[in-house]
Structures are given as structure tokens and as C-alpha cells.
Amino acid sequence: MTRYVLTVDAGPRDLRAADHLLHTLATELALDGGVFGCTHLVRGDRPRVSVSLALPTEAAAATVRGQLADRGYEPADGAPDPVGRAVLYPGADALRGTMTVAEVLSVSAIDRVTVLGAAERPAPDARLVTRDHVRPQWHDGELVLTAMPAVGGTLVPFEVPDPTPCCADH
Structure with missing residues (x-):
């Protein structure tokens, strides 16, 4: 389009x-x-x-x-x-709570989910804890969400909702 x-x-x-x-x-x-x-x-x-x-x-x-x-x-x-x-992006407001990768792909404009450091895509039934903050990026015309492994075998988006500013402890 x-x-x-x-x-x-x-x-x-x-x-x-x-x-x-x-x-x-x-x-x-x-x-x-x-x-x-x-x-x-x-x-x-x-x-x-x-x-x-x-x-x-x-x-x-x-x-x-x-x-x-x-x-x-x-x-x-x-x-x-x-x-x-x-x-x-279409469906961004629907990405709340914990969802499967398949649900994320079906309700939003996200084309693909990848896992940091993994060669293969996550299973469709892998659980993603959205933290109500999902920021995919455009890569070669696809909207791609990069996730990382988290507690209990879940995934979380790579970008955290409230990052610690650089040098916050200085």
C-alpha cells in the first residue's frame, strides 16, 4: 500500500x-x-x-x-x-498485557517478531509481556518487533517503557 x-x-x-x-x-x-x-x-x-x-x-x-x-x-x-x-500504528492500542506472538501479529500491523540473539523466530504460542509499550521498527519494508527472553519463559519487547537515563547514578 x-x-x-x-x-x-x-x-x-x-x-x-x-x-x-x-x-x-x-x-x-x-x-x-x-x-x-x-x-x-x-x-x-x-x-x-x-x-x-x-x-x-x-x-x-x-x-x-x-x-x-x-x-x-x-x-x-x-x-x-x-x-x-x-x-x-494499526492495532498498537490492542497490545496490552500478556499476549501470544500469534495474537500480536493478528491484531496489529506488526509483520514479524524476532528474538534478540536467536536465529529462529519465536513460536506462535510464545507469550509476550507487552508492558503496554510496544515499539517495533521498520526493516526492509516490514514492521518488526524485537523481543528478548524474560522470566518464566516469556518474551518482552526489547525497548523498556521507562529507561534509566545515562549516568543516572552519578
């Missing part, structure tokens, strides 16, 4: 702020569940996180472009890179 992508470089310096921006935009712009909202790390002189919105039609993109401009943003066409970290 062709998507029309707009990028907003509003300057958040961390993923949490960028996630918040995406959720705020989704609410303020009344974006439906078919929109993909991703974060992208921008390196260079001024490291930051930009966000992209992938919309299903050119008309939807034009409408959102106008709404963003009305709010003071300067949307650009296209994504800054092909490996965005998805925050908004």
Missing part, C-alpha cells in the same frame, strides 16, 4: 518527548488508527528526534500538512530514513 509521509522536525531531544508529540498530534489532528507515526534519530551538530506521519492517501496528507502548518510546524515530504521506530 502506498503511503504519503510527512516529517516534522520539532526538536525533541529524547524518545519520550517525541512519543508524546506523536500522541498529541494524533489527538489534536484526529488521526485515525490507520496512520503510522514514527520517531527518527537525527544526528549531527544538533542531535534530536524527528517524527513522521504516514498517511493512507494524498488527500489525507494534504489535510494533515495544512493542520500542521496551522499549528506552527513546517512539515517536509518523506521520511528522514527508512527505519523509523513506530509509536502509532
Whole structure:
């Protein structure tokens, strides 16, 4: 399916702020569940996180472009890179609690689940403890969730909901 992508470089310096921006935009712009909202790390002189919105039609993109401009943003066409970290995607709100890998794949836009360090994909009945924070990434046109082994033979998404900031104990 062709998507029309707009990028907003509003300057958040961390993923949490960028996630918040995406959720705020989704609410303020009344974006439906078919929109993909991703974060992208921008390196260079001024490291930051930009966000992209992938919309299903050119008309939807034009409408959102106008709404963003009305709010003071300067949307650009296209994504800054092909490996965005998805925050908004179809089925994201359904990924709560503990689910099987098969359930995750059936209720969301996630195409594949991989396990860090494992050569094979997890079994469809493997249990994933979502921690209500599931952030897959785009890889070669597929939305892929990377998980890691956890207590009791379960899996958890690789990205933790509340990471400890670097040097927090200094």
C-alpha cells in the first residue's frame, strides 16, 4: 500500500518527548488508527528526534500538512530514513498485557517478531509481556518487533517503557 509521509522536525531531544508529540498530534489532528507515526534519530551538530506521519492517501496528507502548518510546524515530504521506530500504528492500542506472538501479529500491523540473539523466530504460542509499550521498527519494508527472553519463559519487547537515563547514578 502506498503511503504519503510527512516529517516534522520539532526538536525533541529524547524518545519520550517525541512519543508524546506523536500522541498529541494524533489527538489534536484526529488521526485515525490507520496512520503510522514514527520517531527518527537525527544526528549531527544538533542531535534530536524527528517524527513522521504516514498517511493512507494524498488527500489525507494534504489535510494533515495544512493542520500542521496551522499549528506552527513546517512539515517536509518523506521520511528522514527508512527505519523509523513506530509509536502509532494499526492495532498498537490492542497490545496490552500478556499476549501470544500469534495474537500480536493478528491484531496489529506488526509483520514479524524476532528474538534478540536467536536465529529462529519465536513460536506462535510464545507469550509476550507487552508492558503496554510496544515499539517495533521498520526493516526492509516490514514492521518488526524485537523481543528478548524474560522470566518464566516469556518474551518482552526489547525497548523498556521507562529507561534509566545515562549516568543516572552519578
